[in-house]
Amino acid sequence: MALLEVQNLTKTFGGLRANNNISFSVERHELIGLIGPNGAGKTTLFNCISGHYPPTSGKISFDGKDITGLKAHDVSRQGVARTFQVYVASGDLSVGENVMVGCFMHTHSRNKAKARAEEIMKDLGLHTFADYLVGELPVAAQKRVTMATALASDPKLLLLDEVAAGLNPSEIEEMMTHIKHVHEDLGVTVMVIEHVMELVMRVSQRVIVLDYGKKIADGDPETIAKDQRVIQAYLGERYVREHAEELT
Amino acid sequence: MVVAGAVFFFFLIFPFFPLSSFAMATMIQFFMFSIYGMGWNTIGGYGGQVDLGKAQYVGIGAYTTGVMLIHWDVPFWASMPVGMAIAVMWSFIIGYPLFRLKGHYFAIATIATSLVLKDLFTVWPFVGAARGLEISPIQFTPPDFLHLIFKEDIYYYYVILGFFFTGIVYMNWFRKSRLGYQLRCIKDNEDVARSLGINVHWAKIKTYAIATAFVSMVGSFHVCYIKVIEPVDIMSLDLSILIALMAMLGGAGSLWGPIIGAAVLIPFKSYLKEWLGAAAGLAGIDLILYSVIIMLVSAFEPRGIWGIVEKARRRKRD
Amino acid sequence: MDILFGSIVAGVLLGMVIALVALGLTIIFGVMDIVNFAHGEFLMVGMYAGLLSAKATGVDPLLTLPVAAVVGFLLGALCYVGFIKFLLRGPMVAQLLGTFGLMLFLRNLALLIFGSSDRTVHHGIIVGKSFDIGMGIIVPATKLAAAGLSVIAFAAVWLLMNRTKIGKALTATALNAQAARYMGIPTEKMNTLAWGIGGASVTVAGALIVNFWAVNPFMGLLFTMIAFAVVALGGFGSVPGAFFAGLVVGLIMEIPGFWDFFTYTFDWQWMADVPMTSLKYMWIYVAYFVIMVVRPRGLFGWKQ
Numbered sequence: 001m002a003l004l005e006v007q008n009l010t011k012t013f014g015g016l017r018a019n020n021n022i023s024f025s026v027e028r029h030e031l032i033g034l035i036g037p038n039g040a041g042k043t044t045l046f047n048c049i050s051g052h053y054p055p056t057s058g059k060i061s062f063d064g065k066d067i068t069g070l071k072a073h074d075v076s077r078q079g080v081a082r083t084f085q086v087y088v089a090s091g092d093l094s095v096g097e098n099v100m101v102g103c104f105m106h107t108h109s110r111n112k113a114k115a116r117a118e119e120i121m122k123d124l125g126l127h128t129f130a131d132y133l134v135g136e137l138p139v140a141a142q143k144r145v146t147m148a149t150a151l152a153s154d155p156k157l158l159l160l161d162e163v164a165a166g167l168n169p170s171e172i173e174e175m176m177t178h179i180k181h182v183h184e185d186l187g188v189t190v191m192v193i194e195h196v197m198e199l200v201m202r203v204s205q206r207v208i209v210l211d212y213g214k215k216i217a218d219g220d221p222e223t224i225a226k227d228q229r230v231i232q233a234y235l236g237e238r239y240v241r242e243h244a245e246e247l248t
Numbered sequence: 249m250v251v252a253g254a255v256f257f258f259f260l261i262f263p264f265f266p267l268s269s270f271a272m273a274t275m276i277q278f279f280m281f282s283i284y285g286m287g288w289n290t291i292g293g294y295g296g297q298v299d300l301g302k303a304q305y306v307g308i309g310a311y312t313t314g315v316m317l318i319h320w321d322v323p324f325w326a327s328m329p330v331g332m333a334i335a336v337m338w339s340f341i342i343g344y345p346l347f348r349l350k351g352h353y354f355a356i357a358t359i360a361t362s363l364v365l366k367d368l369f370t371v372w373p374f375v376g377a378a379r380g381l382e383i384s385p386i387q388f389t390p391p392d393f394l395h396l397i398f399k400e401d402i403y404y405y406y407v408i409l410g411f412f413f414t415g416i417v418y419m420n421w422f423r424k425s426r427l428g429y430q431l432r433c434i435k436d437n438e439d440v441a442r443s444l445g446i447n448v449h450w451a452k453i454k455t456y457a458i459a460t461a462f463v464s465m466v467g468s469f470h471v472c473y474i475k476v477i478e479p480v481d482i483m484s485l486d487l488s489i490l491i492a493l494m495a496m497l498g499g500a501g502s503l504w505g506p507i508i509g510a511a512v513l514i515p516f517k518s519y520l521k522e523w524l525g526a527a528a529g530l531a532g533i534d535l536i537l538y539s540v541i542i543m544l545v546s547a548f549e550p551r552g553i554w555g556i557v558e559k560a561r562r563r564k565r566d
Numbered sequence: 567m568d569i570l571f572g573s574i575v576a577g578v579l580l581g582m583v584i585a586l587v588a589l590g591l592t593i594i595f596g597v598m599d600i601v602n603f604a605h606g607e608f609l610m611v612g613m614y615a616g617l618l619s620a621k622a623t624g625v626d627p628l629l630t631l632p633v634a635a636v637v638g639f640l641l642g643a644l645c646y647v648g649f650i651k652f653l654l655r656g657p658m659v660a661q662l663l664g665t666f667g668l669m670l671f672l673r674n675l676a677l678l679i680f681g682s683s684d685r686t687v688h689h690g691i692i693v694g695k696s697f698d699i700g701m702g703i704i705v706p707a708t709k710l711a712a713a714g715l716s717v718i719a720f721a722a723v724w725l726l727m728n729r730t731k732i733g734k735a736l737t738a739t740a741l742n743a744q745a746a747r748y749m750g751i752p753t754e755k756m757n758t759l760a761w762g763i764g765g766a767s768v769t770v771a772g773a774l775i776v777n778f779w780a781v782n783p784f785m786g787l788l789f790t791m792i793a794f795a796v797v798a799l800g801g802f803g804s805v806p807g808a809f810f811a812g813l814v815v816g817l818i819m820e821i822p823g824f825w826d827f828f829t830y831t832f833d834w835q836w837m838a839d840v841p842m843t844s845l846k847y848m849w850i851y852v853a854y855f856v857i858m859v860v861r862p863r864g865l866f867g868w869k870q
Contacts (some may be wrong), residue, residue, distance in 0.1 A: 053438055072442035082443050092432050092501060101433040105424045105445035110282050111427075298659050300666075345859040352601040353858055356794050360851035363791065367848040370840045462645060488668055496659055514603050535674040542667030547652035551661030 001064055003028045003189050004157055009058035011041075011048055017043040020045065020059070020213035028036070031183045031203030032191045033221070037233055040210040042193045043085065046159050048151035050082050063156065066127065077105070081155035083146035095145050096130035102152025117152060122143070124148050126153050126177055140171040144178065146158070151182065157189045158182065164196040173197060176203055209233065259409060263402045267373055270522070272401045276473070278514045279408040280466050283415045285495040285506025287462025290419075291299040291455045292492060293500030294428060296435035297350065300488050301358030307483035308335040308439035309467025311369065312394045314477060317395060324396035328468040335464035336342040336457045343450040359485060380478035383471065397473035404473050411469065420457070421502055431455055435501075463491075499554025510551050513538075525536065569830070570772075570852040572703045573823030579713040581816020586716040586771040587789060587810045588796035589723060590642075590764030596803030600654065603665040604645075605793050606786030607672035612638055612772025614676065617685060631715070633767045642765020645827055646758050669786060675768030676783035684780035689795040702813065708777035714860035719770055723763065724805055740803060758837035780828060788847060792819075798801040810865060818853055822846050 002025035011019040018041045026032055033047060034042050040220055049051040049060060051072035061070045067075055091103070095141045099120055101114035122125045124144045124199075129137055134145050143163045152236055164175050181189045194200035200207065211218040211233035217224055224230055262275060284302065293297050316322035322330075322518040342361050349357055366508025370378050388397040398404055399487030422428045422432065430483050438448055471477050481487070490513075520534040573739040590773040591605050602608075616636045619630040645668065687708075727733040738746040739756040747753050750843040772781075796815045800807025822843045857864065 045255060050443055052442065072439070073445050073447045073449075076443050076445045084437070084443070092436055093429075098433070101429050101441070101446075102444050104429055108426050110426070112422060148445065149440070165464055292659070298662055300662070317773060345855075348809060349657055349858055349862070353754055353798075353862065356601070356791075356798075358855045360791065360794075364848050364851045364855075365850075367845055371844045394815055424645060489663070489670075493663055493666075533674075533678065536671060536678065539667045539670035539674065543671065544666055545658040546656065546664030546667060547649060550656040565764055 002026060002061075003063060004028075004191075005059075005061040005195045006039075006045075007059040009045070009051060009060065010056050011044055012248065013058045013102055015034060018061075020047060022210070022213075022215045024208055024215060026189060026191060028109065028156075028189055029183075030189055031186060031211070032205060033200035033206050033207040034210065035195070035197075035207060036210035037199055038195075039212075040233075041213040042210055043161060043216060044213075045050055045210070046082060046161055046191075049075075050080055050159060059214075075152060076155075079154075079156035080159065081150035081153045081157070081161035083161050083163060085165070085168050085189075094131050094133055095148075098134060098145060099126075099148045099152045102149045105153045120148050120152050124151075125179070132232075139166050140174065142206075143167070143175065147182070151188070153185070155188060157191065160190060160192045162193055162195065164199045166193055169195075175199065179203055199218060208233050251293060256413075261411075261463075263405050263505055269401060270518070272405060274515055274518045276405055276408055277518065278510050279405075279412045280470065281491070281510040281514055282507045283408075283411055283466045284463055284491045285498070285510055286415050286419050287459040287466075288491050288495045289500060289502075289506045290422065290462075291452070291459045293432045293502070293505065294423060294435065295425050295452060295455050296501075297347070298355045298360045298454065298492065299456070299459070301360075301362035302459070302463050302491050303337045303485065303487040304338065304362040305463040306467035306470065306487065307365065307369060307477075308338060309464030309478050309484055310471040311381065313468035314383065314471040315375060316384060317472075318381060324395040324468065325394070328465060331468045332461045332464045333462045335467075339457050339460040340453065345455070347452045359488070362483060362485065362488060365409055365424055366479050367437045369479040369483060369497055373410055375479075378479065380476065381471070383475040385475065387399070396469070396474065399447055401468075401552075404469075407470060408466075408473075411465065413505075416503075426563065427451060427454060432501075436491050463534045470561075485522075496550070496554050499552030501556075502552075502558070504553040505552055505554040513555070516541075568703060570827045571638055571761035573820040574703060574817070574829065575703055576709070576823065577817035577820035578813055579709050580819055581807075581813035582713040582716045582720075583774055583812075584792060584796060584816050584819075585812025586720055587768055587775070588793040588800070588808045588812055588815075589720060589771075589805065590638075590766070590768040591793045592797045592800065592803055592805065592808045593723075593727075593736075593765040594642075594760050594765070595797065597736060598654065598739075598743075598757050600650065600661055600765075601665065601794075602650075603662065603790060604669040604672055604786070605768060605842040606667050606788065606790030607676075608638065608641060608768045608776070609678060609772040609789045610781060610783065610786045611641060612769025613776040613779075614680060614685075614772075615790065616767060616773030616776045617687060617781065619801075620687060631770050632721075634769045638769025638772075639762040640765075641769070642761035642763070643758050645765070646698050646761035650752075651757070661811070669790070673783050673786055673867060676751060680783060682782060682784070684782045686780040687777050716726055716771065719767065720809060723767055726763070727805060732759070736763075741850065784853050791847075792850055792853070795850045795857070797864075798857045798862075799855050799864050801866040804864065804866040806864035807864055810866060815850060815853070818849050819846060 004026040005009045006025070007023050008018055011024045021199055022045065034043055034234070044183065047056045051067070051070050051074065054069050056067070059066065062078055064082060065078065067078060072190065096117055099117040100113045106114055118127070121130060124147060126141065126148055129141060134142055137145065138218060140143055147160065160179065164172050167175060179190065179192065180203060184187050192204065204221055206219065207221050207224045208215060209230050215226050215232060216229045263272065285352070288299060288302055291297055309331040312334055313324060313327040316327040316330065344355055346354065369375055385397055388395055390397050391403055392398070392400045396407065409497065430446045432447065434448050434451060440485065441448055494509035494513050495506040496509065497513060498506030498507065517534070517538060520537065523534065587609060589853055590608070591602060592853060594602055595598065595768060612634045615634045616630050619633040621628065649668065653661045696704050697710060727737055735746070735751045738751055739753060745751050792815060794817055796808060796811045798816060800811030825837065826844040
């Protein structure tokens, strides 16, 4: 039984169909990449899965349970965690405190939460930043904080939303190690939205491609990279026509 | 920590200094408003939802204790928890729909509920309608610890100091508690909070209930201390605003903020009134000055005094 | 029966004036998302302005509207430029408390200058006169004139917002300040203008109201809450919404009249014992609460 099953998911906002009849499944311990041009509906898809948006139609099952339409806090208690692209650090919580909030999902004890938070921070190389405000950190570290916070809630499925955006090449390498660590050593099933191609192609076992709200491809990275429809989505029809020979 | 200890020692021995009764009364007011502010701070500071209707709970606490005392001779220590219970119940009833709102809509709605309650109390004969309640000390023989009726302020001083201390201990625990962390996460970013399993709506309602309990407790004290209450005073918008303002001035969202705010504003208000208000025709100037301060603080240092302190601290660390 | 119709007529007439009171609030909110707690105090200023200019010039109070309008425009614009502008930079707590400070400031300034007693208009062409419009309903001429002039003022503002270039610029800023700026519309000037127009409409309403409602420095809060209820019902930012909502709220303010009607009709003693007149403002607060919980967007609102 797949860990996550999305069936005919559609999400409309007024006249806009952000997700259009999307279906796919994610098996336990997979690492799936989710790509597509800007506005393809990737974050919307995450929002539907995590319960932040109620789907307009379709069905989402997680670990055998139907979670369609469940509120976000209930979905996360089922074992789905995610990072957010825009993370507003209003200056109230420090890095350590942020991670602790995640830990508090499973415990009421402050000491236990603190201990677990320290473990997670050490694991992701954030230990030295524990008392700083998130906003004071360099971008790469900020992204890791969002990952740590999500991991603190002990999820079965982790949704990472553009954690490599704005990072330089060496930081991207580092982020890849962390993602691999989470996936392989901690055994978490991971789904990654990315625009940084080299990261997502190298790290994913399978890649799903969205364009204009529809799923246009689903397969291993090599095949996807050569898929006409995918190239068309990113580079446009005209480019594909004009460079038809090179691309085959 | 050392500073806190020294200050607290000062509070303990304060009544033994040779001071005017005015100074004593001002100190008592300071403690009362500190506790009001601490309560407000839970939902307004840590929670980020500006509540401008706290006065209704002051009223519930005060009236419950007042009515139970006058009609049935109930001791303060029994009527105060009852007042808190009623207040908290009411806070749950309006909290459930109330917390669907945010920002100014929420603030205005809190004002609306407070005014509704005030109007109801103004026409309800059982609580004395517009005339309110009056406790005549001759009914009791002070010092009466059971009913909290005393002749000298010093007794009231130590009672409220006790509440003050309890309040601080609780607040210190609260901000490090699970709910405290969750609340601050909600204030930062509600979506993130939800993704961490936090039921945002319910967390806010719980916090609101805590704030209510604090405020109602002091309301009960108020009626025993001042011995006269009227709806137009005790449930007024002005009181609600004063509470919110003190917490904000001192620094909303911090432990010491509301206390600092009260420490600055209460003496300021009291002494200003003394010096200026007395002169005929100058009534209202104290409030004008006071309102200008509100405007200046809001426009230029919204994080309050403690915010300035924190900024300095961080700069030192880097 | 005439109680019922009397109340309805009174409610509608009052409602038209209330709509004008709320108009300023909704315009300001539409353009820049700030809620002015001192709105009722602006109204109060308008009432004093109308009162004083009538006394000073000996002219009928209804003709003092231009004075009130100018006073209101300046008051609004000055408040923005001298104070509100700075508030906008800060967090919402500061904004709320800041305009509240303004409210206290204006209220106490008025107290200082005018004293605390009620004042009302005593002279004038139409003061004290009334019309009998049939069915035994008597309408004071002041209320009728106020309602009529409110509608005219309302229409004037609506025309301004929708048919003039400057009005359209304001609406554009309200819909999307950034986009408007890219098109060359200066946001700061628009904000100042919004406060000016907002201030002017409410002071004109004040100058109308003072003909049948006594003014004292403390009445601001009630009208601020009334204005909020209207704007909530009509939809924050919606001009036509303010009009219809104003009528509804005007009718709500006549609840004691309706209550009397039902008391007579059903002849239940308990109804007569309820002091509905003292509670009549309470319904406005209740209305605000219910609207915000049930339909926060209001009737015509496009901003949440």
